[in-house]
Amino acid sequence: xxxxxxxxxxxxxxxxxxxxxxxxxxxxxxxxxxxxxxxxxxxxxxxxxxxxxxxxxxxxxxxxxxxxxxxxxxxxxxxxxxxxxxxxxxxxxxxxxxxxxxxxxxxxxxxxxxxxxxxxxxxxxxxxxxxxxxxxxxxxxxxxxxxxxxxxxxxxxxxxxxxxxxxxxxxxxxxxxx
Amino acid sequence: xxxxxxxxxxxxxxxxxxxxxxxxxxxxxxxxxxxxxxxxxxxxxxxxxxxxxxxxxxxxxxxxxxxxxxxxxxxxxxxxxxxxxxxxxxxxxxxxxxxxxxxxxxxxxxxxxxxxxxxxxxxxxxxxxxxxxxxxxxxxxxxxxxxxxxxxx
Numbered sequence: 082x083x084x085x086x087x088x089x090x091x092x093x094x095x096x097x098x099x100x101x102x103x104x105x106x107x108x109x110x111x112x113x114x115x116x117x118x119x120x121x122x123x124x125x126x127x128x129x130x131x132x133x134x135x136x137x138x139x140x141x142x143x144x145x146x147x148x149x150x151x152x153x154x155x156x157x158x159x160x161x162x163x164x165x166x167x168x169x170x171x172x173x174x175x176x177x178x179x180x181x182x183x184x185x186x187x188x189x190x191x192x193x194x195x196x197x198x199x200x201x202x203x204x205x206x207x208x209x210x211x212x213x214x215x216x217x218x219x220x221x222x223x224x225x226x227x228x229x230x231x232x233x234x235x236x237x238x239x240x241x242x243x244x245x246x247x248x249x250x251x252x253x254x255x256x257x258x259x
Numbered sequence: 260x261x262x263x264x265x266x267x268x269x270x271x272x273x274x275x276x277x278x279x280x281x282x283x284x285x286x287x288x289x290x291x292x293x294x295x296x297x298x299x300x301x302x303x304x305x306x307x308x309x310x311x312x313x314x315x316x317x318x319x320x321x322x323x324x325x326x327x328x329x330x331x332x333x334x335x336x337x338x339x340x341x342x343x344x345x346x347x348x349x350x351x352x353x354x355x356x357x358x359x360x361x362x363x364x365x366x367x368x369x370x371x372x373x374x375x376x377x378x379x380x381x382x383x384x385x386x387x388x389x390x391x392x393x394x395x396x397x398x399x400x401x402x403x404x405x406x407x408x409x410x411x412x
Contacts, residue, residue, distance in 0.1 A: 090372075154311035185299035185312055187319055187340055209342030210299060 115217030115236055122148070122227050123215040127205035130183055130191055136205055138180075138231070145234075145257035147172075147179045148225040150213055152186040153194035155221045161240040162198035164247075168254075169202045175258060180205060184213045184221055226253040287330035292320050295330070296337060297347050304347050316345075 116122055126137040138146070149165055151158040169179040179202035183191040188206060195204055207213050216225065219238075226235040235253035237246050293306035298313035305313050305320075316337070323333045337345045349355035396404065 152312065154315040156311070185341065187315060190315060190319075208340045209344065211342070 113214050113217055115238075116225075116233050118233050118236065120233055121231050122146075122225060122233055123212070125212040125215070127182065127207055127212060130181075130188065130204035130206045131195065136180070136203060141178045141180075142231055143229050145177045145229055145254065146225075146227040146231075147177065147254070148182065148216075148227065149179065150182045150184050150216065150218050150221050150223045152184050152221045153190040154186065157240040157242075158194075158222045159198070161222050161242050162194075162200060164242050166198065166200050166202070168250075172254060172258075173202075177254060177258060179203070182207050182213065184218060185210050224250070226250070226257050228257040228259075282327040284327075284329065286327065287324060287333070289317070289321055289324060292324075292330055292333060293317065295334065295347050296320070297345055299341055299345060 122138065124137070124139055126135050128135050138148075147165075147168075149161075151161070165179065165181075173179070181195075181200065181202060181204040183204060183206045186206070186208065188208070191204070191206065194200075210218075216223070222240050224235075224237045224241055225233055228234050234257045235249060237243075237250065239246060241247060241250045290306070294304050296305050296316060297303070298305055298308040298310055298316070300312040301308045301310050305317055319337075320333055323336070328336075334346060343350055343355075349358040351359065
């Protein structure tokens with residue numbers, strides 16, 4: 082009786098340890114990383130920040146896409162906003178799509194930000210951070226440039242106004258547009 | 260950053276004057292909600308963080324408290340914006356229930372194991388040999404031990 086009980090207790094303890102190990106392995110296997118250059122950007126569908134409706138990244142397949150992750154509480158996003166708007170005004174004639182993804186933000190503050198900086202490109206909201214997580218976003222702003230096939234051409238972790246980033250950004254746009 | 264938050268709270272409370280009089284229920288506290296809501300970028304509760312995202316939510320909470328919103332209403336608004344993970348405590352449904360029940364089950368299992376162990380330890384087993392009475396030496400050894408000890412007296 083005692084031996085049987087001891088054996089059962091050992092089995093339960095082993096099962097607990099195995100369960101915890103499996104959880105650890107699952108967690109490590111499901112860690113989210115930024116998509117690398119050349120890989121296809123993760124698909125997503127998000128609500129528009131202003132107005133109803135949802136936008137799917139797949140609907141822009143065939144066009145180069147600039148995907149900018151930002152938040153209203155992010156200081157560097159403010160200085161970047163004017164540059165993005167200017168580039169959008171310049172590149173949209175060439176069929177380049179700019180998409181802003183508002184990350185971990187209050188919708189009301191985000192709308193005020195868009196209005197204050199007179200941003201006119203489509204804005205999407207990712208309050209829960211589910212999509213930004215799949216893009217490995219750890220800070221904002223971050224920007225991805227995708228080519229016509231939806232592949233990543235460039236990933237900039239930081240404002241595109243950073244020294245050295247502006248040149249890379251324009252090179253990537255030219256490459257994505259090719 | 261803290262100064263900005265403090266300034267906004269002061270302004271919110273200043274405007275709260277007339278609203279406070281109109282509040283029909285006890286006002287919830289900033290400190291309570293700061294302990295219940297997570298900072299989405301740093302994964303700690305708001306009271307542990309001064310990040311920009313946390314300050315933004317603290318300001319939102321301060322404004323809503325000033326506007327007589329209840330804690331539940333504020334939490335609901337935050338969940339609608341950020342998702343369920345904005346709350347420090349897991350929800351009481353679905354998979355999240357495990358987070359509530361597992362610790363209780365663990366404590367119960369531990370208490371049961373302890374009770375069983377005590378019961379077994381206190382229970383005398385019939386096949387267990389009785390504790391030897393006396394020194395445990397046989398007569399011959401006892402006699403020799405007495406002889407040796409007598410030499411020292």
